[in-house]
Amino acid sequence: MFTNSSHFAEGTERFQQYLLPDESILWTGRPLTRIVFHKSDWYAIPFSLLWGGFAIFWEYGVATDPQQGDQSVLTPSHTHFHFDNFMLLFGIPFVLAGLYIIFGRFFYTAWKKGRTFYAVTNKRVLVLNTAPNRKLVDAFFPALTSVSLATRSDGAGTVEFAPETDSMSWFGRGRRNNIQMDIDLGRLVFYDVDNVRDVYQLIQAQRARYSSAGDTVYRPR
Structure with missing residues (x-):
């Protein structure tokens, strides 16, 4: 496994309560907390x-x-x-x-990055935010129509999934092509992940497994 063992144990504990029957965690990680510049x-x-x-x-x-103090008016009082x-x-x-x-x-x-966690299981991908409010977003592999990868020279990068939910722009809620002042860590995106290519290949391998199995997956009622 390409994730740090201590980080994997911590991440597994974070996601344990959200796991489905027969679901197991293959990888956990978190975004790099250092300053990373993005297109926005x-x-x-x-x-x-x-x-x-x-x-x-x-x-x-x-x-x-x-002339400060020279301009004044007398109030009714x-x-x-x-x-x-x-x-x-x-x-x-x-x-x-x-x-x-x-x-x-x-x-x-x-x-916020220090309170954001990512996971890849044998069924889906998950993003967990623990502050300021706890929020979990996920997607099963058969539901992912595409997965895109953006890498940097240091091996870190971002994995984006489609279809995606609405994001909050600088001017209000809208699609991701709206003007944004910063990244939205509440989206189903793995932002600024170390060794991102390994994570991407793991996700694609799971997608291929479900595709060859006829897109069958457990879905909770």
Whole structure:
């Protein structure tokens, strides 16, 4: 078996409660938690720099305005309301959002990756997320119409399955071709797996086994 024995034991324990009768785990793994750039970063990074840069420039301009404090109005309660203070407060959410999409999202993704687990059994493929909410997605081998592989020079990569469910885009829920700021670890995808080619070959071998057996598989009622 090409998976680390300690990781395999941990992964087996994670998925044990979800196994079907006569189902056994062939491989378990988890995504690499280091920063890995994906296709979405080609537009996400420039957009985040533009957004964050403008928000920070806005806050800096308001904070260093030499006329700060001169523009105010008298409220009905006879207190002075300063527009500059309002503009400073108004810009804070945009600065925070900019900081998140510049680098904060990488830390959040790493945190979620550390709580994401993958498994290949003799019947199906599974993705388990344990935080912020526990979620399990799976697919039986006969239901997979295609399996795609993307590899990098270090041997790590991603395995995608089709058909796939909807994903959450930056602008709402939609298909995976919508604009996304980052990967969606809740999808039925093995993201950033080490020795990904071995995992891919194992999956294809199981698909071929079911294909030669006439696409028979246990399906729970």
